Each structure stands twice: as structure tokens, then as C-alpha cells.
Amino acid sequence: MKKLGLLSRLVIAIVLGIVIGSVAPEWAVRGLVTLSSIFGSFLSFMIPLIIVGFVAPGIGDLGHGAGKLLALTVIIAYASTLFAGSLAFLVDSSLFPHLVHAASHAGGNPEEALLKPFFVIEMPQIMGVMSALVLAFVLGVGMAQTKSRSLMNGMKEFQNIIENILGNFIIPLLPLLICGTFANLTYVGEVQVLLKTFAKVYMVVIGLHLTVIAIQYTVACTVAGKNPIKALLNMVPAYVTAIGTQSSAATIPVTLRQTKENNVSEDVADFVIPLCATIHLSGSTITITSCSIAVMMMHGVNFSFSTMFPFIMMLGLMMVAAPGVPGGAIMAALGILQSMLGFGPDMQALMIALYIAQDSFGTACNVTGDGAIAILVDKLKGSLIGTAKA
Template identity: 55%
Template sequence: MKKLHIGLLPRIIIAIALGILLGNFLPGGMVRLFVTFNGIFSEFLNFSIPLIIVGLVTVAIADIGKGAGKLLLITALIAYGATLFSGFLSYFTGVTVFPRLIETGVPLEEVSEAQGILPFFSVAIPPLMNVMTALVLAFTLGLGLAQLKNDTLKNAARDFQDIIVKMISAVILPLLPIYIFGIFLNMTHSGQVFSVLMVFIKIIGVIFLLHIFLLIFQYCIAALFVRKNPFKLLGRMLPAYFTALGTQSSAATIPVTLEQTKKNGVSADIAGFVIPLCATIHLSGSTLKIVACALALMMMQGIPFDFPLFAGFIFMLGITMVAAPGVPGGAIMASLGILQSILGFDESAQALMIALYIAMDSFGTACNVTGDGAIALVVDKIYK
């Protein structure tokens, strides 16, 4: 018998639906059981965040810091610029549109402990270091490893990266549906679920429209360089877009992205360099989602969301997102650290960010990889 495989997104949807349904019927003792699990899982997640940053960012920076010199620098700068643009586009759109869609004052702190329900017990798991220490350590090690001729320490860093990726894929992601179930169970129990869900639906709609606008804008810019019809260029990339929708992985979509980019007239050498690199460093769609969701949750709680704060967050997010592994939900895991350190997100807000992000993971990945084709067009024109 072939084992039935249910993807992460369907499991998250099932968890949310069950949490809303059972939250109206389960007795307080059962709710308390999931409050206990969520408390332990939150502690483990906080313990894991610095390890995720060190394990993933170190190798990513080490790999980017070597290679094709000027070509690498130009591609990285364009990709980083595109990521920053999507972040600021998301922020300014959210500041303009979200106040009409969001009801402020939703007490997200009740997500962790619904109206006085306390866990049976708690387990403290202090992290080895704080988030900023982990970021500085990762940057220092990554830049240092990029200059080393000996591969011994690089191989050790890659082994540690493998451990972290396996921890995400084998422990954190499988337990996420239970965690999300507990969140929505508590939200239903505290009577907050419907107002939060309505915000989710509205925010997802706005983000989807922003994705479409972002892709059209990227290909209009690329079309100015290559003097071709932007909609024809974008149309040829649709196979990569829909492949990414299914795989939820930029890395798994590279062969299709590469083939369609060549059909747009990009030389094989440039496409072969730019597409695999941008699968790692160009994350416009993911950045757009995270900024929009973070802004929405801050508005819901009545937390100040001034421009200098979000500008710093977006600049750091563009760097930290390079650490996103090729697994569904990896980008949000890599960004939890700066959500906590810069925006002050607690466990409840982080959990809701995870739920929002996973719900749109396919569309963000599809936006990322489709935009890679636009960057390849620009880089190819520069080098012709």
C-alpha cells in the first residue's frame, strides 16, 4: 500500500479548521493539554532560532562570498534591490490600505493562554545566545569562511547546516500543525477567532494582488532593458510560476525556471549562473508577505509601526532571508529571529505569522522564481 502523503499547507488548513470546530466543544482540561504543548513547543522554537540563524546564514554568506566576482556582485545587488523594493512596496501599501480593513485591539496575548487557562507544567529551554549575537556570529563566520582556502571548517559548517535543515523538516514543520491547532483552539475558546480570521482573509487578498503587480512591474523594468513586450516575457515564465506553486521550493523549480529564461533570450551561460544564485538570494515574494503580515498583526494589536522601525526590519530581512532553506516554510523560520528582536513579536504573534505565511507559501515561492527570470534578463543585457 502506498503511504498517503498530505502536504504542509493542507495539514495547516485541517489544523485551523479542527481548532475552530473543536474550540466550541472541548472541555477546559483538553484545551489546557494543548496549552501545555504549545508552551513547550514555543520554548523549543525560541531555543532553535539562534541555531537556525547560525546554521543557515553562515553557509549562505560563505557561498555567496566566493565565485564569479563582478557578475556575482551585480546579480546580488540587483536581487537585493528587488527584495528591498518589494518590502517597501508592501509597507507603504499596507499603511495605506490596511487601516480600512483591520480592527485594532485584538488581544493576541490571549492566543498563548486562553482566558486564564494555564498549562499543566512548563519547561524552560533558554537559547544559547540572543538573536543579534547569532546574526553577528553568522555574518562573521560566513565572511571568514569565504576567504579560507582550507575546506575543513566549511565542511563542518555545512554539516551543521544539514543538522538544522533536518531539524526544521523532521521536527519543527511536522509539529507545526499541532501548534497551529492549539493556537486556533485557544482563539476559539477566547472568542477571538472570527475577527482574526476575517483579517487573515483580507490580508491574503491584498498580498495576492501585490504579487501580481510586483511581477508585472519587474518585467516592465526588464523589458526597458531588452526592448521586448513585458507581457510576452512574463507569459513565457508561467510554467516556472505554476511549477513553484506545486513544489513550494525555489530550488526544485530551477530546471523549469532555467529553461523558460533561455526561451526569453537570455544566454545559456548567464542563465546558468543567475537562476541558481537567485533561487537563494532573490526573495521578493517572501519579503512582501512577511512585511505585510507583520504590519497587519502590529496594527491589530495597536503597536506603533513607524517607518524607521520597518525600514531597519526590511533591510535586515533582505539579508536574513538568504538563509531560507529549500523546504516549505523555511523563509519564515529564518526570519523569526528579527521578527522577535526588531519588531518585538512574542510567541503568539510569531505563531500567527507562521500560519499566515504557510497559507501563502506557494504564491510567495512562485513570485520569487518568476522574478528570477526578470533579473536574468537585466544581467544578460548588462553583459552583452
Template identity: 50%
Template structure:
């Protein structure tokens, strides 16, 4: 018989459903088994997060540091500014709408660590470095590798990236559904799981509406700059949007994004440079989702969520997520560092963030890659050649 292979999203959904269904059925001693696993796995996650940052962010920054001078700087600056802007937009909308959505939910602090479900034992695994040290080290090493001739050092970090990627794929991602199952099992025993899920169902609707708004403003701005119909430009990018929706992968969508960007009239050399680069650095949809979900948990938990704190978080998020494409778990795995170091999320809260993010992963990816086309339009306009050069290029262009 053919083996059925479930993806991460179906496994997470099954874990949440089973956790809610069995929370009022299983006895306390059985639940404590899963709580014990969660305690050990939490320590492992704490140990591995700084290594994830060093192993993934360092080579990502090293690769981005090379490029075509002003073209590279302009693309990175626009992509980063848009990523931060969408995060701030998400925070602004969240602070306005979310309090009324979660007002019916009681203090969430009792949900994550309910009384009476202590683990049978705990193992302490101190991390080799704290998250902030890992981030600073990654930036320093990445920039040094990018702007110096150190092939040995670069190869070492590329090999470390392979080790970390394999660790995530083999030791972290497969165990996440079990970890999430334990979290929701624990929550259900306390009687709060359904209310929490109801709140986040409302939040997801707001996030989806924000994604549509972000795409509209991106193409309105791009359309104004290139003096073309923004809706027509956006409609041309819909094949890339739906491809990303189906694959949940920015990298897998690059060929379609590139084709549709060329269809919007962007020159081939610009599109070939901007689209693959933005697939790595432009994370507007992902930042929007993570910010909204993190803000909701902060409100539920009573964690400080002032504007300065979240601007710090969003700006750091826009940097660390350059490591996301091609990595199992993607953006949310890269975001674990800032979630822990800036917002103070513990491993249980991080597990909830992972579950929420994965539940709507494809929508964020679709928003990311569709927005890449808007950036390509702006860059194409900024670096448009003079008329004489343009005329020569048009004369030499192959006929379709």
C-alpha cells in the first residue's frame, strides 16, 4: 500500500484537535507524561534557538552583502522599510481592534502553566549563548564575510547552516505537533482552550483583511510611481499569489513571480535581480502575521506591549527573517529569537505562536511574493536607463 505522508500543517491541526478532544478525557497522570515531554523539549528549544540564529542568519547576511552596489542597497532598503511598515500597521490595527475581541477571555497566564500539571521531572540545558549575543555575533560575522575575502570562514558557516537546517528538519519540526498537542491538552484541562481558539479565529480574519490591504497599498504606491493602473498590475501578479498559496514557499514561487513581473513591464535584468532577492528579504506578510499573533498573546498574558517595544521587535524581526526561505518552519523558526529576547515569550507561548503561524502560513507567503512585484516596479523606475539606451535595448529585444 502507498504510504500517506502528512505535511506539517495537517499534523499541527490534528495535534490541536486531539489536545482539545482528549483534554477532558485523559487522567492527570497521563497528562503529566506529555507535560514532562514539553518541559524537556522546551529546554532543548532554549538551547537550539541561539544556534539557529548563528547558523542561519550569518550566511544569509553574508550572501545579501554581495550585489550590484546602488541597486542592491535600494532593493534592500525598500524591502526592509515595507516589512517594518506592515509590522507597525499590524500593531496599530491590533491595538485598536484586539482588546474588544479578547475582552471575554480571562487572564491567560493560568492557561499556559496550569496548576496541578507539573512534570514528573525536568532537565536543564543551558544555551551556549543568549539570543541577543547570537544576533550580534551573526550580524558581525555575516558582514565581515560579505566584505572580506574569507572563503574558509564562509564555507564553515555554510556547513553550519546545513547542520542547523538538518537539526530543524529532523529533531525540531517532527516533534512540534507532539509539543503543541501537550500545550492544548494542558489548556483544555484548565477549560480555556476553546475560548482561546475562538479569539484567534477572529484575529485570523483581521490578519487576512490586512494582507489584502497591504497588497493594495503596495500596488497603489507602485502604480503611482510608474504611472500605471495599480489594479491591473496587481491582477497580473495573481498567478504568483495563488502559486504561493498552494506551495507555501517563496523559493518555489520565484519562477512564476519572475514571469508575472516581466509581464508587468519590468526589464529582465531588474526582475531577475529583484525577485529572487526579495524572496529572501521581503517578509511583509510574515511580519504582519507574527506581529498580530504576538500582540494578541501579549494582551492575553499581560506582557508589556508598548509601541517602542514592538517597534524594536518588528525591526529585529525584519532582519532575522532573511534566514527564513528554504528552512523548515520558515519565518516563525527565525522569529523565535526576537520573541524570546524582546517580548519575553517562554517556550509554551512560542509553541502557540508556531501553531498559529503554521495555520495560516500560505497566506503570509502569498502576500510576501506578490509584494515583490511591486518592489520590482519601483526599482525598475528608479534605475530606468536614458532614452537612448532604452531605445537600443528595445531594438535588440527578441520578438515574442
């Protein structure tokens, strides 16, 4: 089982959950639900620690960049992320009422019909999600301003601890959470509706990924005076590699090579690509925005642009230096899903399943977009330097 990838284990967990929910008696399903509930409580406890452990060092690292070039890259990457999330909302709010609600036979909240665990072990968070986010920003900005090496080293060690817990405990046990959720949904007769909805959501999400990539390269190449089709074709190896690795960081060598094939200067490519691997997540933002809207619609939760846009803005910040493991972006986003959209454990489990099942395509969108940002930064760098000299 350890040799299988996370996606393979997730698929096995879903299948096992459906089988168990179909044939097992109520007490067996409730036992599995109890185990997944305990794990869900621990995951909830870890959310503030994940925020502090990854956001604070991520912001602190940005303080060691190259001044104006750093600021330019961060602004473009964040604007790209906001655009991707906003476009996802506009498309989802137009299409999902026909795709998600049309497939739903349940008028109320599906969670009300789910079996309850035999018992619940409370694991209160040591601080609220927003408190953790504020603390992370205070520490991150403080380390960047004071260049505190001792505190930064301590935060890096704390980050390593959290990353080890994620990689060696939480991520391997995620299939247990998913299995319990799908066993419960199958037992109460909701799983067929859910799987049909999953397929429709994925079609929209991947279409949005490709649309955003096309827009990114059209804008960047128009400004830079390059051929967007040729530039996109040059980035195909990076896109395909990202699908295989499910990691922006692991794809950096290929992304870097293909970006230079687009005649981006070596110094800009060497700076922008590794940086954007941690701060530019347009594909992940599209997926999380779309999946959260689908899950809310399935649960009868109302939403609007006024509630979703602040969530998208926070999402772009929360995923800075997201854990370098498959599914890291959704783990970093659990905090604001909980605090801003009111997602409970079952809704979070569905989000994890939805996100990880397409994680490779979101990563491919992220890294391909990094190449477009490098083209744009390379073009704007001359004006930036000229302004600085003037």
C-alpha cells in the first residue's frame, strides 16, 4: 500500500467505502465513522499549526528576495490567482445550478441523514484559524523586516515538524477519513448523486484550467511581443511532468528549462520559476473555489460573490509555501474553509477527496502559468529598472 500513490490509495478508499456502506450492518459503518471522526478531530486540531508552520516561514522567505523584482513577481502572481478564482466563481455560478442541483434528489442538508459516530473525542484547537493567520503574518513580516536568523531557523524547524506529521501521519491516513465518509454516504443512499456530481465538476474544473492557461499566455505574449501558441507548445513538457509528479517543486527543473526555451532571460527565469512554485497557484485556486461551491450547493448552503471573493483573496495568501506534498494546497486551505465558509468535518472530507482526485491537473495549471509570469516579468523588468534608475 505504501508503494501506491496518494491518488491510487484515495480511489481504493472510495471503492472500499462504497462496498462497506453497501453490505455492512449499521454498527460496522458507525464503527468506521467513529474512527474517521477521531482522525477528523485531530486534523481540525492541526489546522492552526499548519497555518503558522507554513505561512510564517513562507512570508519570511519572501523578505530575502530581489527588491522590486520580487514585488513585481508577487503582485503579478497574486493578481493571476485572484483572476483565476474569480473566473471560476463566475463560471461555476452559471453552470453548477444545472449540473449539481439537477443531479441532487435531496432537498435538505445530506449531513442530517448521515450516521453519527459511537462517540466523539474533542480536540480543541489551541487558537482560532484567524488568530493563527494573524500570528503567521506578524511572525513572517517581522522575520523579513528584522532578518532574524535565529527565529527563522526555529520556524523552519517547526515547519519541518509539521511537514513530517503531514507526510508521515495525516496524508497516509487520509484514505481512512475518505473511506468512512463514503461508507456513510453509501449507507444513507447519497453516494450515487455524489459521484455523478464529481464527474461533472471535474469537467468544468479542467476546462477552467485550460482557459486560464490560454488567457495567461495570451496576455503575457501580447505584452512581450511573442507568439502565444509557440510559447504554450514549449511548456507542454512541464505540464505533462506536473501531471506525473503532482508537485510544483518537483517540476521546477523542467519548468525552468522550458521557460528558457521561450527566450526568457536566465536571471529572470532562475528567480521567477522557483518563487512562483510556492506563491502562484491559479490551478489550485480554481479547483478549491469550484469544489467548495459544489459542496456548498450539495449541502444547501447559500453563497454569493460577496462571500466568495474574500475567501478567494485569503486562499491566495493561505497557500503561500503550501506543504510540498500531494494535496498540500487543500490542507493549507482547510482553515479558511472552516472559518469563512463554515465547512464541517464531512464537508472537509468531501473537499479533500474532490481536490486530491484532480491534484495533478491543478498542479499542471500552476506550473504552466509560472512560465507565463516569467515571460511578463522578463518584459517588464526593463521598465522597472529604468524607473529605478530615473
